[in-house]
Amino acid sequence: MSKFDSTLDLCFSALGDPTRRMILERLARSEATAGELAEPHSMALPSFMEHLKKLEAAGLITSEKKGRTRVCQLAPDAFSPAKNWLTEQSVIWEERLDQFDDYITNLMKEKNK
């Protein structure tokens, strides 16, 4: 992805990978070091660390170096941007109340024929 991605781009893209969702599911339970997080994934460490980087770039996790370990946590309100966007769209969709807008739209289309 390009250098000019919005939070939502980064956030949703990060969530689109199963390895990264597993990491988040793990971190929802408690903080953990990079090594602990990597364990269940049969993947070379450098590859795995890239996933952590993407999660952090998306604002989904934070991490801090403690001694030789890197401790990761779920970011506070990590999921808010994504949830808010989804909720907004759902609300707009539901406000259409039985496709009333479509009814009007179609009516007007018929008129212009």
Add this chain to the structure above:
Amino acid sequence: MSKFDSTLDLCFSALGDPTRRMILERLARSEATAGELAEPHSMALPSFMEHLKKLEAAGLITSEKKGRTRVCQLAPDAFSPAKNWLTEQSVIWEERLDQFDDYITNLMKEKNK
């Protein structure tokens, strides 16, 4: 992505692109043809149609050929899988009640030092 992606993989990945989110935002308001949807995007039609394909593969929209047009709609419950996953994680996170789990985890780690 591979041929064996889960709904969540496809769904979140589809949402990770601004063009595709714009399409969904448009469709939350009313159904539209491929051409109508493409208009605001300065992009060759074949490129644009690929975005529609991804949204449909992710179960976010449905489409139907009507005459020479392809009419697209938001899929019913399009956002449920994504919203559900996000909500589940938020719940688990919030259940930790002021980092109580972390407190225990850290206590045990200290013990094992």
Add this chain to the structure above:
DNA sequence: GCAATACTTAGGGATTTTCCTAAATAATTT
């Protein structure tokens, strides 16, 4: 100090993604 541990950096390869142009097809409209 020396070895072990926990990453981190560097570089590279296969696949996927995101865009393009050109040409084909299918359904109106004239």
Add this chain to the structure above:
DNA sequence: AAATTATTTAGGAAAATCCCTAAGTATTGC
């Protein structure tokens, strides 16, 4: 029937993604 409209198919280039190995660097335990 011929032209126009609305895609659709085919093929391809550039960049991003996701994985790897090999070789650092920094911290900790002996």
